[in-house]
Amino acid sequence: MEVILLERIARLGQMGDVVRVRDGFARNFLLPQNKALRATEQNxxxxxxxxxxxxxxxxxAKKEAEAVAEKLSGQTFTVIRQAGETGQLYGSVATRDIAELASGSGFSIERQQVRLDRPIKTIGLHELLISLHPEVEVPVTINVARSADEAARQARGEDLTRRQAFEEPEIEDEFEEAPEAEGEGEAA
Structure with a gap:
């Protein structure tokens, strides 16, 4: 089906372009959301x-989006989730969660505007884009941690996804010295 685009659509075209798209894409997405018109002579x-x-x-709309982008650019949102020892989340962080966090911070963001390729399933700092307008995208950071303390440590740059080896040099030294002392006592 041929349609006339009423706004810029990524990987499709600019406003005013007449493009050929699949019928289902036009009927189910472009036409109901007023992003395009059927390419008839009347339209x-x-x-x-x-x-x-x-x-x-x-x-x-682009100017408004750029104004919001200035405030939103570089923001870090913290998500507290339960995770295992290796940093694997028991659930995931999806677009809905990120949109709710941004809305709670005073930004009007819908989940469709959050550009997330796949759900976040590990703790750590995750970069993603928020599309405020077809021509305005803003990078934000999502800090996923098990607690507020861990979130603060990750924000400072610590990597909590690696298992930290516990070093106890005093215990190791005692075990190394003990067998030698017993061996010397038997030989005498």
Missing amino acids: RKRFEREKVQLEARNLE
């Missing part, structure tokens, strides 16, 4: 009449 004329208004609305 082409309608687009030409409304083109200036659409571009002005898009420019205004």
Whole structure:
């Protein structure tokens, strides 16, 4: 099906482009969300009449998104989750969780705007993008930890995903000396 794009769509085209897409993608996503119109002669004329208004609305939305992007850029959100000794989470951190964290911090973010390739399943610092507008993406950091103390340590740069070896030199020295003392006593 051919459609006229009403806004920029990643990997598809710019506003005003007439593109060929699969019928299901057009019917289920582009048309219901008012991101495109069917490419009929009547809709082409309608687009030409409304083109200036659409571009002005898009420019205004982009400016608003850039203003929010300045405040959001470089933000770190902390998520406390239960995890095993190796740092593997018992659940995962998904787009919904990140959107709720951002909303709780005063940002109006929907889960569809969070660009997460796969759910976060380990503790640590995770970089991801939030798409505020088709042309404005902002990097944020998600700090996943077992406790607030661990989150603070990770923020300082510690890597908590590695198992830390416990060194007890006093005990090792005692075991090394004890067999030698017994062996010397028997020989005398």
